Amino acid sequence: MASGPGAQMEDLDLFYQDVQNHNSRGLWTLGGDNLTTEPEPKALPFMWKWSEFRPLMYRASELVPVEMAERRVLVFANPGLAGKPSATSTLMANLQIINPGEIARSHRHTPSAFRVIVEGTGAYTTVEGEKTYMDEGDFITTPSWTWHDHGNEGDTPMVWLDGLDVPFVNMLEVGFYDQLETQAQNLTRADDMSLRLYGAGSMRPTWEHHQGLHSPLLNYKFQRAYEALKELAKDTEGSPYDGICLEYTNPQTGGPAMATIACFVQLLEPGRHTKAHRHTGGTIFHVIKGKGYSVIRGERFDWQAKDTFVVPSWAFHEHVAEDEAVLFSYNDSPLQQPFGLYREEAYEENGGHQLVTGAFAG
Numbered sequence: 001m002a003s004g005p006g007a008q009m010e011d012l013d014l015f016y017q018d019v020q021n022h023n024s025r026g027l028w029t030l031g032g033d034n035l036t037t038e039p040e041p042k043a044l045p046f047m048w049k050w051s052e053f054r055p056l057m058y059r060a061s062e063l064v065p066v067e068m069a070e071r072r073v074l075v076f077a078n079p080g081l082a083g084k085p086s087a088t089s090t091l092m093a094n095l096q097i098i099n100p101g102e103i104a105r106s107h108r109h110t111p112s113a114f115r116v117i118v119e120g121t122g123a124y125t126t127v128e129g130e131k132t133y134m135d136e137g138d139f140i141t142t143p144s145w146t147w148h149d150h151g152n153e154g155d156t157p158m159v160w161l162d163g164l165d166v167p168f169v170n171m172l173e174v175g176f177y178d179q180l181e182t183q184a185q186n187l188t189r190a191d192d193m194s195l196r197l198y199g200a201g202s203m204r205p206t207w208e209h210h211q212g213l214h215s216p217l218l219n220y221k222f223q224r225a226y227e228a229l230k231e232l233a234k235d236t237e238g239s240p241y242d243g244i245c246l247e248y249t250n251p252q253t254g255g256p257a258m259a260t261i262a263c264f265v266q267l268l269e270p271g272r273h274t275k276a277h278r279h280t281g282g283t284i285f286h287v288i289k290g291k292g293y294s295v296i297r298g299e300r301f302d303w304q305a306k307d308t309f310v311v312p313s314w315a316f317h318e319h320v321a322e323d324e325a326v327l328f329s330y331n332d333s334p335l336q337q338p339f340g341l342y343r344e345e346a347y348e349e350n351g352g353h354q355l356v357t358g359a360f361a362g
């Protein structure tokens with residue numbers, strides 16, 4: 001047996017080697033990876049500009065046949081996430097383009113998904129036998145394990161933002177996928193039936209017994225959301241942090257539209273500057289209309305209509321609208337709240353506004 005401090009180090013190194021050879025590690029050797037004093041998200045504050053992605057989408061529409069792609073989608077890959085096709089550690093964001101006459105064939109998967117329409121008219125999504133035509137700004141749900149296909153009956157390509165919880169579902173190793181032999185599923189309900197059944201507000205069809213954890217409503221029309229926001233703006237500024245912000249809910253329960261993803265639409269009047277705050281869970285913002293900027297961890301992100309940006313978990317952020325702005329956003333707070341993990345905090349210094357220390361350059 002060796003003695004003295006040097007020899008002890010040698011013993012320790014040998015011990016670590018033996019432990020490693022047994023597929024184990026000393027907990028005390030792992031550093032801060034396990035427990036951190038506060039969230040240290042790997043996803044970075046980041047923005048994907050529509051002015052750059054629009055040409056890429058149209059090039060994809062010419063170069064990539066839908067038969068090759070199944071879904072002609074460019075996935076936003078947050079540079080903090082080591083090349084993974086994810087916007088945050090739990091959520092995907094991507095743009096999809098569908099040409100006139102194309103059908104993106106029917107499939108279903110355990111990840112939940114939704115779309116927000118960016119550009120064009122004439123395309124539809126069918127979910128569980130119900131077809132809905134989609135207009136700019138509409139929010140359409142395709143919840144976990146529901147059959148869905150898309151088709152474009154219009155004259156021009158159509159583009160939308162997809163949001164999905166694929167990284168979360170894969171983290172839990174609960175991913176299933178299934179596809180139909182036929183391109184499109186059969187229609188079993190009248191078009192937009194769910195909008196007529198559940199879209200009237202504060203009224204429930206007594207004979208319907210919707211099963212499932214997700215909203216029975218397929219398409220939340222932007223026009224209705226915008227009217228609701230504008231009506232509120234007449235008499236309130238809404239939240240100091242989010243402005244006039246409405247959550248898209250399940251009309252049956254008041255809970256989130258989908259079990260795993262909370263989705264919001266917010267109005268910021270021209271000149272509005274919200275106070276900074278932070279909350280757990282990375283959030284993806286998509287600019288439906290307007291122009292302005294957000295300050296995220298001191299970095300200024302100038303945005304315009306149809307841009308998409310990420311606020312990482314626990315990052316202070318505030319918004320400034322130069323023109324009237326409407327932002328869509330989504331996060332994984334429904335995965336935190338049932339377990340008491342959701343936290344929120346106001347930025348108290350400097351009148352609630354961060355010092356701007358730089359600007360996002362792409």
Ligand code: 1HN
Pocket residue numbers: 071073092094096104113148150162164166
């Ligand atoms: C998907 O099914 C769609 O149905 C879009 O439109 C994007 C990204 C990853 C996995 C499945 C769609 C997707 C997707």
